Structures are given as structure tokens and as C-alpha cells.
Amino acid sequence: MYDKFYKVIAIISCALLLSGCGAYFNQPIQIETARIGEDTEVTEILRNIPPPVEPVVVGVYKFRDQTGQYKPTEAGSTFSTAVTQGATTILIKALEDSKWFVPIERENLSNLLNERNIIRSTRKEYRKTKNPNEPQLPPLLYAGIILEGGIVSYDSNIITGGLGARYFGIGGSTQYRQDRITVYLRAVSTSSGKILKTVYVSKTILSQALDANFFRYVKFRRLLEAETGFTKNEPAQLAVSEAIEKAVESLIIEGIEDKLWAVKAEPEKINELIGNYKVEKSEAQNTALYDRYFKDRRSQKSIFIKGGTALISGDYNNPEFTYSAEIGVRWYFNPYLNLNASINKFELTNENAFSEGFNAIGVNAELTLLPFEKISPFFFGGIGVVNDDDFDTSAFKFQYGGGVEYLISDNIGISANVSQHLVLNDELDNIAQGKRDDQYFNFSLGLNWYFGKPVKKDGVKN
Known part of the structure; x- marks a missing residue:
């Protein structure tokens, strides 16, 4: 207990x-004396x-x-x-x-003028009897x-x-x-x-x-x-x-x-x-x-690298997570839209059934939703080609995905993203079975380097 x-x-x-x-440990427990204002x-x-x-x-x-x-209160206002x-x-x-x-x-000019009139009246009476040479009241500042x-x-x-x-x-x-x-x-x-x-x-x-x-x-x-x-x-x-x-x-x-x-x-x-x-x-x-x-943040050109895992979704059971590495470049047309191209090296594996290395080239259009803030979600989609390590088989693919990027400085950003790659044939895992084409997923963390001055909203470099 x-x-x-x-x-x-x-x-x-x-x-x-x-x-x-x-605030909690400085609770008032006794009467406080008056003090000079903060x-x-x-x-x-x-x-x-x-x-x-x-x-x-x-x-x-x-x-x-x-x-x-x-003043607002819970019952309305007072x-x-x-x-x-x-x-x-x-x-x-x-x-x-x-x-x-x-x-x-x-603010209270009438009070001041009234007091000066009292002074003049008093001095006038005093001057008649005791001090005829007393000076006049000085004028007010304007x-x-x-x-x-x-x-x-x-x-x-x-x-x-x-x-x-x-x-x-x-x-x-x-x-x-x-x-x-x-x-x-x-x-x-x-x-x-x-x-x-x-x-x-x-x-x-x-x-x-x-x-x-x-x-x-x-x-x-x-x-x-x-x-x-x-x-x-x-x-x-x-x-x-x-x-x-x-x-x-x-x-x-x-x-x-x-x-x-x-x-x-x-x-x-x-x-x-x-x-x-x-x-x-x-x-x-x-x-x-x-x-x-809000600030013009991302420059027109950037290089990125990504590392993470790949997971196949094909004709075999029990897919396993394997490595994935990617490097590429971006070109911003405006703060919201960019075109990027990348080379991806990864491996796809099914337990006790299939394991093979692959290379892929992809081109994507990417949309940055909050380009003027440090943290922004983004979405992308595009086309590409995937080959095995021996370049014996090749296939076209479509890919799409999204993620979040955080700018740790004006020139460096880190990102986390996930993408799905839809291969346009059913032979990626060397077996054709069923009606659905093979596909795979990438889960990765990325590092982005930006070069040059930021691109303004109208597309002109700042």
C-alpha cells in the first residue's frame, strides 16, 4: 500500500x-505589506x-x-x-x-487652471497690503x-x-x-x-x-x-x-x-x-x-539523403523489414511546389522464400503545405523505374507518400516520411500469382541541405 x-x-x-x-510553492499564506509596483x-x-x-x-x-x-465571467459579463x-x-x-x-x-487641466486662479487672487490681495512688488505667476508650459x-x-x-x-x-x-x-x-x-x-x-x-x-x-x-x-x-x-x-x-x-x-x-x-x-x-x-x-525559408535548390526500411507486399507471405537508402535533389518552383529526383538502393525479403536487392530511380512532384513555418507536412507523387541488382528485370512504377519536415536551421532540415510504390507488373518477387501487381513500402528519416537564398511566394528569390 x-x-x-x-x-x-x-x-x-x-x-x-x-x-x-x-506558482504552487509560493502560495500566499500571510498578509503582505505594500511595496513599489513591479x-x-x-x-x-x-x-x-x-x-x-x-x-x-x-x-x-x-x-x-x-x-x-x-470583464467576462462564466455567467456572462459584469x-x-x-x-x-x-x-x-x-x-x-x-x-x-x-x-x-x-x-x-x-488630463485634469481644469483643476490646474482653477488652482492658478486661486493663487492669482490670493497674491492680488496680498500685494495690495504687504508686498506690492511680488512677481507675477509664471506662464504654463505648452x-x-x-x-x-x-x-x-x-x-x-x-x-x-x-x-x-x-x-x-x-x-x-x-x-x-x-x-x-x-x-x-x-x-x-x-x-x-x-x-x-x-x-x-x-x-x-x-x-x-x-x-x-x-x-x-x-x-x-x-x-x-x-x-x-x-x-x-x-x-x-x-x-x-x-x-x-x-x-x-x-x-x-x-x-x-x-x-x-x-x-x-x-x-x-x-x-x-x-x-x-x-x-x-x-x-x-x-x-x-x-x-x-512566417518567413521565406526554403531555397530553390536542395540535396537530400534518406535512410530507413523497406517492406514488400507481393505474392509470398511473411514479409520482413530490410534496409533502404536514398539520395536525391530538389528544385523549388515556388515555396509550395518542387520537383525532385532520387536514386534508391534497398532490399526486399520474405521469410525463407525470397530475398533480393534492388535499385530504383524516381521523379516526384512534391507539395509543401506550410512552407513559411519551421515544421511542415508534405505530400508527393511521381513515377520511376525499379531494377534488381543484376539488372535482369526492370519495371515501371508509380509512387506516392507523405511526411513531415522540421527545419533546424535556415539551411538544414530533417524529415520523416512513408511512401508506397506500385510496380506495374507482378514479377518483382520472381513469381506471378493472383490479380494484384507487386508493391513495396519505404519508411525513412531524411536530412535535407538547402543552398542559396529563400524563394519568395511569387517565385522570385528573396
């Missing part, structure tokens, strides 16, 4: 470790941008929640909004952290640029899923959900009203849940039941902060690139900053929803 109990503990522990034991992953990047020659005075009247989205209504304050904090901007108060925009989208449940299993009273499950917010930020010139720059940033919000349980009778009238689990939700406020900070970073760098403002740094440092941003922007433009990164 104790051995089984230890197995249960081990299973539950493994499940917790796989799902992130940090930084996001972008905050440090924003602070490390080279300083400007002259900080830009900007005004932010309102950075609004434009989603109109209420009157509580899905995202924070204090995005203006978050934006001003990001502007201060960057050291690139001097934000001035505009902004050369106004920052506008807002949180324009909150999409809930863009991905949901989970996994669970139960066996002999032991079970566990995990669930996840992903939401997404979208932020737009634009800079407007106060002298001309021209929109100088607009940037767009999105950020996902992840929620995860894990539970594990045990339910079993350990002996007569003795029931053991245990359950544990946790739920982890990414704070929406931190997600909004990170998105706004990333928008400010993008606005600064794109403004440097377009010479809207000057940076106090060496030309090499500026070029490096802009170059890194261009690479990041290019990756973002080639990344679709759900973090699927």
Missing part, C-alpha cells in the same frame, strides 16, 4: 513541476534608450479605453471593465521613465506635441484549451486561456496638426489552471481522497503597462529614424539601435496571430 501511495505522490509532484511549480520586461529597455539632445514637451489629454469591453481606466497615468509614467519627454498636465490614441481592442478567449487524464482513481488536468489587448499611440504636431507618427502594439494575457486529484479505496471501508491545484492569471494592468511602454519605445525609435528628434549618441550606437528595431519589426510583420512566424 505504501508503494502505491508513494507513486501517487510522485505523479502529483511531476504534474506540478511540469506546469510551473513556482516593472515589466519593457521597462528596463525603455530606460536604457540613449538620451535625447533635448527632451520633447508633450501633452496627454486622454489615453482612453476605447474597447467598450466589460459592469466592471475588462481593462484599466487609468491608461493615461500609465502612459505618463512610461514617458517619464524614458527620459525622452517632458509630460505636462492636461506642448509641441500631443500624444493621442488609446486601448482600441480587448479580445477574450482567442485561444482556449486544456489536457487531462485519469486512471485508477488518479487524475489531473490543466487548462489555459489567452486574451489580447491592442494599443495605438500617435504623435500630433501642435503647430500644424500633422500626425507625425503612429505605432501599434499588441500584448497577450495568459491564464492557466492546474489541478491533480487522487480518489481510491485503500482498504475495506477506507477511502483516500486528495486534491490540489492552482490558477495563475497574468494581471491585466501589467499587460496594459507593457503594451504602452512598448508603444513609447517604438515611437522614440521610429522618430529617431525619421529625424523627428535627435539622440545624444554615437552614429554606430544609433545605427545599432535602429537596426535591432528593424529586425524586431520585420519579425513582427511576419508573425501572424497565435505567434506563428
